[in-house]
Amino acid sequence: MKKFYLASASPRRAELMQRMGLRFEVRPTHVEEDDSGSAGPEQMVLENARLKAATLSAQVPDALVLGSDTTVALDGQALSKPVNLEDARRMLRMLSGRTHTVYTAVSLHWQQGGLAHSFVERSEVRFQELDDARIDAYFALVNPLDKAGAYGIQAGRDLIIDDVSGSVENVMGLPIQVLELTLQELGFDFWN
Incomplete structure (x- = not known):
């Protein structure tokens, strides 16, 4: 097997795989993800990651495919991507001064080899107390609309995050x- 595909359009995932020194190609899948979290946040990301990997793996059965999904969960409730800035502001207010869990599922599929291996990793993130001025300052640095829970850890981390x-x-x-x-x-x- 010579090909390894990332079934995701996430520039952050591609950057992390590049940082690992992996040889891969990005081939996003267009699937209907479940962001409801009705089965719980951990199960939600696991099913979404499996769906992405299985969908692409069916198209390229002789390649290894990685599907992944991430969500932020507070009190067992999944906080998916916000629909607008007011929704993003609401999410950051909910997270303010509290600890929440970030779940990321990874699913590796190789159809020809009969492989379907998945796992979920969790991290705990403690937020600082956030007032409107701090949220505005954060939004000036980061677009919250493409991120689960309305935040990312790459930029502006010291404005919002206390500990990971x-x-x-x-x-x-x-x-x-x-x-x-x-x-x-x-x-x-698949290392270079």
């Missing part, structure tokens, strides 16, 4: 430490 327990890369959208171990355990070598 677990993988920071998991919060960004891909737990690279666990992914590296998993690829090695499964016998794949």
Whole structure:
């Protein structure tokens, strides 16, 4: 097997895989994701990651495909991408001064080899107390509309985040430490 595909349009995931030194191509899938969280946030990201990987794997059965999904969860409720800036502001107010969980699921599929391996990683993020001025300052740096929970950890982190327990890369959208171990355990070598 020579091909490894990332079934995601996320520039953050591609950047993290590049940082790992992996050889891969980006081939986003266009699937209907479930963002309701009705089965719980962990199960939601797991099913979405599996759906992305399985969909692309059916098109390229001789390649390894990685599907992934991330969500922010507070009190067991998934906070998906905000619909507008007011929704983003509402989410940051909910997260203000509290600790929440970020779940990222990774699903690796290789149809020809009969492989479908998935896992979920979690990190805990504690937010600072946020007032409207701090939220405005954060929004001046970061577009919250394309991020689960209306925030990203890459820019403006010191404005909103107090502490992260677990993988920071998991919060960004891909737990690279666990992914590296998993690829090695499964016998794949896509390193440059």
